[in-house]
Amino acid sequence: MRAMRGADLDAAVGLQLELARWNQQFGGRVPRPSTEANSRRILGARLAWPTSSWTWVAEVAGAVTGLVVVTPTERADRVAASVAAGPVAYVGCLVVGAGHRGDGVGAALVATAHDALDAAGVGVTLLHYYAMNPLSAPFRHRCGYRPLWTEWSRRPAGMR
Numbered sequence: 001m002r003a004m005r006g007a008d009l010d011a012a013v014g015l016q017l018e019l020a021r022w023n024q025q026f027g028g029r030v031p032r033p034s035t036e037a038n039s040r041r042i043l044g045a046r047l048a049w050p051t052s053s054w055t056w057v058a059e060v061a062g063a064v065t066g067l068v069v070v071t072p073t074e075r076a077d078r079v080a081a082s083v084a085a086g087p088v089a090y091v092g093c094l095v096v097g098a099g100h101r102g103d104g105v106g107a108a109l110v111a112t113a114h115d116a117l118d119a120a121g122v123g124v125t126l127l128h129y130y131a132m133n134p135l136s137a138p139f140r141h142r143c144g145y146r147p148l149w150t151e152w153s154r155r156p157a158g159m160r
Helices: 006-024 035-046 105-119 136-142
Strands: 055-060 063-071 088-096 124-127
Touching (some): 006 063, 055 105
Parallel strands (some): 088 124
């Protein structure tokens, strides 16, 4: 586990796209033609943040296999209004490549992020996930996360 570096950008964007494609089957939106460029722009901008970018990658045998992206308290005001406690941080992305799921990579990424969150005095960590995802929901619960609310929606056939 280590902070994301510029050389990791292609792999990190690839992992985000893999996550977006995976989440389609659980109600996530179909990635748009601009999704890759937007992911690259957003993740690339994080590289210019102060030393504590709060974006970590997992590396196995020299290859980036996982990514966790946390929005720190000073940038998490949109979600902070969801709870009375604080300070609040937001996990915007946690993904492990398909070939390494179940290997402990995700748990190690969460532990790395929470060590930094604890050191920064963050009191509440929020995130979104697809409750119907058979991997995400059990994993999140094992990590100690619990839903604040559950939202269900239905789209007309063929609309994503």
